[in-house]
Amino acid sequence: MEPQESSISRQVEPRNGSTWTVDEDALLIRLKSSSASWEEITDRIGRTEYSCKIRCRRIMAQARQRVDKNExxxxxxxxxxxxxxxxxxxxxxxxxxxxxxxxxxxxxxxxxxxxxxxxxxxxxxxxxxxxxxxxxxxxxxxxxxxxxxxxxxxxxxxxxxxxxxxxxxxxxxxxxxxxxxxxxxxxxxxxxxxxxxxxxxxxxxxxxxxxxxxxxxxxxVYERLKQEMWIPIGEAMSVSWQTAEELHWEIGKGAMAERAGASLIPQPAADLALAPREPGQTTKEWLNLVCQ
Structure with a gap:
């Protein structure tokens, strides 16, 4: 079942009761995508490590549901x-x-x-x-x-x-x-x-x-190399390589081939109230833009 629109942005921070703002969400995404440590993230955002991890997990779970399978x-x-x-x-x-x-x-x-x-x-x-x-x-x-x-x-x-x-x-x-x-x-x-x-x-x-x-x-051989194989795709989509690898199995051979030739459908992030993606824009390019 699809989560309600804006469900993530309206969730309340469990430790001090304050609501996460769109700017905080965007900063969290940008820092996590750049492989910043949790200590660096908490210093920049001003929230606890526990809170940032929970929030990041929720956002990534939502992002996985909305990941552009065609991309x-x-x-x-x-x-x-x-x-x-x-x-x-x-x-x-x-x-x-x-x-x-x-x-x-x-x-x-x-x-x-x-x-x-x-x-x-x-x-x-x-x-x-x-x-x-x-x-x-x-x-x-x-x-x-x-x-x-x-x-x-x-x-x-x-x-x-x-x-x-x-x-x-x-x-x-x-x-x-x-x-x-x-x-x-x-x-x-x-x-x-x-x-x-x-x-x-x-x-x-x-x-x-x-x-x-x-x-x-x-x-x-695939088991030994799959991390190296999937990291570039995960980075291009701003998801973990594991997520990209697992999703390719879920989509399947036939659907992957069909989707590879499908037209790009912009995927707005309504739950984060951010600007919609433009045609031809990868997830990473979109996140870098909206998080500036």
Whole structure:
């Protein structure tokens, strides 16, 4: 639900009961955007650090609701070659930044986050490590069995494949074992021959033939570089890089492409009673202007 107009500017400062003014809001935004410390901010504004942090949090939450998604899409479109070239350079020598960018959408947000874990391998395990994985999976202590049973009772869907399970699945298939034989390496009844075949097929088709290990490497490289990749866009929009990165997932691949070609719609900040943005003006340019 959209907050009521001017809801932020009318909120009362919790410590001394005084209302924040438009000028104070503008100064707070300008100082925070310039990476000033909270000590510097409180000295300039004359309010407590607690008050400034609460106020800043409210303004940023409101700003996130009003963030121009078209602007984000256009900035991403203009920056993505530079962003994803960083990733591609850390992958295999023949990896195209275009393919890397497309495949991050194919893997999706939750899978990208999950595959950062150490158990998701970036290369096929050597024979000794594979034996260790098999022994670890075969051990399957009572607590793990109980946890698996609880998961099955709570959901009608099969439990997610672990990184260790995937490593064994891939190794056994590459060793030319049949699906019936491969399924015997897993302790849970849901890892049927058909389930093993389907999961293997899914992994191979998801990213146009990329090996699962290369997909895992993409996830890990992106995790290491995403702050560096998204900072320029966050700064251009006067939002945190985390906000920009999270929002690109929320908008999605198709909508990002559509919005990148959409016409700019000025976004006035009615809640702060500031001047509306002009066409072609980035959020940072607008904030710098109104905060002068």
């Amino acid at each position: 984000l899409a256009r900035l991403y479109d203009s920056h993505k070659e530079q962003m994803w070239t960083k990733v591609a350079n850390k992958m295999s020598p023949d990896t195209s930044w275009i393919v890397a960018e497309l495949n991050h959408w194919s893997i999706n947000r939750s899978e990208m986050a999950k595959r950062v874990g150490k158990e998701f391998l970036t290369e096929a395990p050597d024979p000794v490590y594979l034996l260790q994985l098999e022994a670890k999976l075969a051990k399957n202590d009572e607590a793990q069995v109980q946890s698996q049973q609880q998961d099955q009772q709570q959901s009608t869907h099969n439990s997610p494949w672990s990184g260790h399970e995937e490593a064994i699945l891939l190794a056994k298939y590459r060793a030319n074992l049949k699906w019936n034989d491969i399924s015997t390496y897993f302790n849970f009844p849901e890892r049927t021959p058909k389930a093993c075949e389907l999961h293997y097929s899914f992994l191979l088709k998801r990213c146009g033939g990329w090996s699962p290990e290369l997909q895992n490497k993409l996830c890990k």
